[in-house]
Amino acid sequence: MIDVAALARRDTFARGLGIELVEASLGRAVTRVTLEERHLNFNGVGHGGLTFTLADAAFGYACNSQGVVSGSIDAHMIYSMAARSGDVLTATAVEISRSSKASNYRIDVVRADGKLVAAMTGTALISGKPVVV
Amino acid sequence: MIDVAALARRDTFARGLGIELVEASLGRAVTRVTLEERHLNFNGVGHGGLTFTLADAAFGYACNSQGVVSGSIDAHMIYSMAARSGDVLTATAVEISRSSKASNYRIDVVRADGKLVAAMTGTALISGKPVVV
Amino acid sequence: MIDVAALARRDTFARGLGIELVEASLGRAVTRVTLEERHLNFNGVGHGGLTFTLADAAFGYACNSQGVVSGSIDAHMIYSMAARSGDVLTATAVEISRSSKASNYRIDVVRADGKLVAAMTGTALISGKPVVV
């Protein structure tokens, strides 16, 4: 497995939003963020784009953990509950299938009390190039 | 139609990312962002979460333009091309259907040269409450 | 819980395709089909529409099991492997979240050897009307 923490350190966008890598193993990654005022939308709740980015970061770390550059080509997300300022959200990405060309991941986003906030399914295309960290 | 610009002004997350509202009409909204270094992922291209947020913002402004609070419950995005630092991305959300309970939108994200970068489909639940701006 | 088997018996389309209800409990349902020649597409493998219908049937039985009429408004499916004539496919739908207005389900489709063939996520709108069986 590659050094996923090194990958996360150069993920400028996710880091700038306060998203951190909690742990990673082969085909699996966990990210976390604490909702701040800057993450809210016009209704005063967590912006869907922040929740998506949290899940997408976990997805990206998990699918590149295998050491071959993989890029998302498709992501679907359902939102089951609004997140609020102060909430700690955790996203866990797990691989559900893999071929030589593509891989599929499911990413659950939960609150600290375990309630499901959002659920993503993502597909990544696998290039032939090694991930350089 | 409500004052969509006022809605966009209090969209803290989107504004903080440099996403601006370009125009809005009933059931339609256009947003724009210029990709900066802070928007990039670990591969040095635009983060999928930024592209998603740009489209999601257009979707949110368009579905709330009708004056009734509407919240996204589902979004699907395909990515057709990586965006690069300096690219100007524009997202256009249009309503494709509407019932008393839910509405559906398609949101295209294009580069300045018109090339499609990503395409979203979103579903919003319509509450009975008026949007207060 | 309502009589889900009675619901399945009047699901003309699914029954006509050879899709059967295996079991159901509150918020959960399992369907099964054996792939026949009539289920194949122009490449000679299982048609995506058949796999989708198998999963959609499980989803429909599971979300209506609660006794309130629920209708699918959105479904996303990834295909991880082609199914072949003779394969026995099983779809298991489980509820992952529920509010007063909508519910979300994940539906996995697997072969007899446990390999994942497809994975669906679905959203249903909950009406106020009781399911009559």
Added chain:
Amino acid sequence: MIDVAALARRDTFARGLGIELVEASLGRAVTRVTLEERHLNFNGVGHGGLTFTLADAAFGYACNSQGVVSGSIDAHMIYSMAARSGDVLTATAVEISRSSKASNYRIDVVRADGKLVAAMTGTALISGKPVVV
């Protein structure tokens, strides 16, 4: 362009459901079905699996029209309106993007009066093999 009509003739599943190819051009295809009793679900309206299959067939003909075997890896569908027995549904698939590895399509399903019944977005992986018809 390959002979798409020949492709459609050997699409056993779609043909068995009464789905016909109306027209095809490079990267575009139109399919049609008239809803019969056998297409209905347990609520007495058109089964989501039938609408999906209609759209999926148009998608499959359109993406293979280019002459290279392409297989769906992901499909997302929103349902905006129930279809009823006797309704004539038409699905139109158009390519919205294409790389050497994958292509994306949007497929709209409408009633004879032009009302949108469902809208699909699909992604196909492009193999290196020619379509043989």
